[in-house]
Amino acid sequence: MQVDQYDLSTVVNKGIFIQTVELRQCELEGRSLVTKKPLNAGDIILVEQPRLRYLIEPTCRSSLSPYYSKRLWKQLKESVVDKDLELTPGVPAAMLAYLALKDRSSYDFFYYPDLDQDHTTVQSVKEACTSVVATVPEFKDLDAKEMATFILKIYGNAHTVSFAHERKQPTHKRRKERRQWYIPKFGEPYDMSGFYSELDASDNKQQQRSMICLMTWGSKFAHSCAPNMFLQYEPSENVMVFRAVRPLAPGTVLSFSYLPEDDMTLGGLVCGTTVLRQAKLRKFKFFECACTRCQDFDWSRGQDTIEKCQEVYYRQQHWECTQCRTEYPEEKISFCGERETHVQQMTLAFAALAHGLKPVDEDSLRMIEPYMEDLLHPEDEDEVPVPKHHWTFGTIHAVLATYHLKLFPQFFGKGLAERFGMVQKGLNEAVVYLTFLNDHIWSFPSTSSSSPGNPMTAFFAGWRILTIVMDSVLQGTQRTVESDSDDDCSSSEEEEDLQSTIELIPMPEDWKQPTSQMIDIVQSGWIPLVTQIFHARRSPVIDDMMKRINEFVDRVELVSAL
Numbered sequence: 001m002q003v004d005q006y007d008l009s010t011v012v013n014k015g016i017f018i019q020t021v022e023l024r025q026c027e028l029e030g031r032s033l034v035t036k037k038p039l040n041a042g043d044i045i046l047v048e049q050p051r052l053r054y055l056i057e058p059t060c061r062s063s064l065s066p067y068y069s070k071r072l073w074k075q076l077k078e079s080v081v082d083k084d085l086e087l088t089p090g091v092p093a094a095m096l097a098y099l100a101l102k103d104r105s106s107y108d109f110f111y112y113p114d115l116d117q118d119h120t121t122v123q124s125v126k127e128a129c130t131s132v133v134a135t136v137p138e139f140k141d142l143d144a145k146e147m148a149t150f151i152l153k154i155y156g157n158a159h160t161v162s163f164a165h166e167r168k169q170p171t172h173k174r175r176k177e178r179r180q181w182y183i184p185k186f187g188e189p190y191d192m193s194g195f196y197s198e199l200d201a202s203d204n205k206q207q208q209r210s211m212i213c214l215m216t217w218g219s220k221f222a223h224s225c226a227p228n229m230f231l232q233y234e235p236s237e238n239v240m241v242f243r244a245v246r247p248l249a250p251g252t253v254l255s256f257s258y259l260p261e262d263d264m265t266l267g268g269l270v271c272g273t274t275v276l277r278q279a280k281l282r283k284f285k286f287f288e289c290a291c292t293r294c295q296d297f298d299w300s301r302g303q304d305t306i307e308k309c310q311e312v313y314y315r316q317q318h319w320e321c322t323q324c325r326t327e328y329p330e331e332k333i334s335f336c337g338e339r340e341t342h343v344q345q346m347t348l349a350f351a352a353l354a355h356g357l358k359p360v361d362e363d364s365l366r367m368i369e370p371y372m373e374d375l376l377h378p379e380d381e382d383e384v385p386v387p388k389h390h391w392t393f394g395t396i397h398a399v400l401a402t403y404h405l406k407l408f409p410q411f412f413g414k415g416l417a418e419r420f421g422m423v424q425k426g427l428n429e430a431v432v433y434l435t436f437l438n439d440h441i442w443s444f445p446s447t448s449s450s451s452p453g454n455p456m457t458a459f460f461a462g463w464r465i466l467t468i469v470m471d472s473v474l475q476g477t478q479r480t481v482e483s484d485s486d487d488d489c490s491s492s493e494e495e496e497d498l499q500s501t502i503e504l505i506p507m508p509e510d511w512k513q514p515t516s517q518m519i520d521i522v523q524s525g526w527i528p529l530v531t532q533i534f535h536a537r538r539s540p541v542i543d544d545m546m547k548r549i550n551e552f553v554d555r556v557e558l559v560s561a562l
């Protein structure tokens, strides 16, 4: 079916979109957008404005939440959160958005799951809606079933985007304290859908706001755990941009990841195992994922050598050597069951801590190193070390690198960090992480061309650590020299006019190898593709990332030669 038979009012690049895609009934994915012509990495497929958008955590009445009031918000929260229904914190905001809808009947184009099915999320949404219609006066004339249908459409189709919120005034102390109390109680806003803008995320969570965007055409793309598109919300133009990330032949089903591409708090997701990803998709998106990555070996879930095989991975309910195709029964697999579950949970909890998603105190900080080291090299002989081909192996190294390069110096001082050789440790750990991402996520070890990898996921996951590496190396290869200014015209007698200049110092020998290994992965492997993906429509954030990487590479070259 040609897309111009339908409403294209939200599409900004109508001409290109009409020429590029068609809507087809696909065997595995159902009704989906498919490319009609060959595409290259970086080709723009769709630029679209949201059909509907609203804040996940409104704090005042605004155009994004016209029906907000403190009392109503509190009532909605209570009827969802306090009821112990297993729902995301995004549900009260979806209810508020439903209340404000002018044209409820025009949301027919969006997929939603069968309301009568025995599915925890579906039944909880129905229960929450029935309760709100019965108890909250503003909702009394609404139909609970229709509201539940709308909320399930949001679950099934909407995107979560994160954008910077400019605060003109510093956050009031009391408000800050309230927020500190609020986060542990309700958690950070849950990312319900496909895109969490790591690009826009800064360390300062106070400045970030999350918004739900429902896209008419953006919701017609299939999901894949190794997607062929990357999407980015551009707040300045209020558009979502969908770009191809690799060459695509006509007839290819276009896909993006409905799960956040790199989320350390929710199960590793696109970096996590097939079992974890499928469970999330079943729970929050109501389908069994049939993408090529889910049908392939699970490249995030490998074992260390078993008998003669070094390449044993999980694949659709069984363990198999990727080389000789020997299948292994569960009893032969040492890293699975309770041990694997425990390691995954601990890795995620520590990753959330290391990356500032949970409040860090000195006691929990002191636990990071011994705990993570013990997962890799258990003191207890009965415990199995984490295998090199398992995603937790990579992530544990990311946590350790963050600890050695950033958290330890921040909490215990740079001097102490230097004495203990923390930078060198951190750089070596960062190499292990980037290598894992490169070998298991950027591209998969598979020879099959139908599962070529997850480059953007690897890039953003790698960026998290790369920024820390770059800061440490830049700081460790320079010193500030203060000298009296020659020009004393402007200086008073009391205030000496000191001028500070940055002087470069040689790079310690043991930093050189890990640094050059990382540069090799990023500069020769990742940057050319990322640059191509963003070349037709530049992204200031990506430009800035590239600039920082280039400055870092220049600095390493300079100080290596000193």
Ligand SMILES: C[S@@+](CC[C@H](N)C(=O)[O-])C[C@H]1O[C@@H](n2cnc3c(N)ncnc32)[C@H](O)[C@@H]1O
Pocket: 028, 029, 030, 031, 032, 109, 110, 111, 156, 157, 219, 220, 221, 222, 223, 224, 285, 286, 287, 288, 289, 290, 291
């Ligand atoms: C956001 S909608 C996509 C458009 C939808 N097919 C429609 O007709 O409006 C998501 C639904 O598409 C199907 N789907 C998308 N990606 C899939 C995948 N990788 N495997 C299986 N089903 C998929 C599932 O039924 C899922 O609930």
